[in-house]
Amino acid sequence: MRRARKPRRRRPAHPGRGSAKARRGTGRRLGLTVVLFLAAVVSALQAVMATHQVRESHGRLEETRNHQDLLLAEHSRLLLERGALAAYHHVERVAAAELNMRFPDDVERILP
Numbered sequence: 001m002r003r004a005r006k007p008r009r010r011r012p013a014h015p016g017r018g019s020a021k022a023r024r025g026t027g028r029r030l031g032l033t034v035v036l037f038l039a040a041v042v043s044a045l046q047a048v049m050a051t052h053q054v055r056e057s058h059g060r061l062e063e064t065r066n067h068q069d070l071l072l073a074e075h076s077r078l079l080l081e082r083g084a085l086a087a088y089h090h091v092e093r094v095a096a097a098e099l100n101m102r103f104p105d106d107v108e109r110i111l112p
Helices: 020-085 088-097
Strands: none
Touching: 020 088
């Protein structure tokens, strides 16, 4: 009985370099790895930029809300002041003191 022989491995023409086909495969793998790495870096940078923009927008929103609160408080004070100035006794006092207005002595009633 004969023993089956193991197939002989071909040795490359240049020891340590491998065949041209093997080198092309390694080069393609390396190129794909570089492309994927660059894509991951670009994606990470875009995520960082988007996060930064969101934080800036949130800061502007908070500033705008604070400004809105201040304007609403001022509006409320102005409404109170307008109500106080429009009160009947205040209008009567201003008319008498500043405009020298008075209620007429003779009031006639005119019927239509």
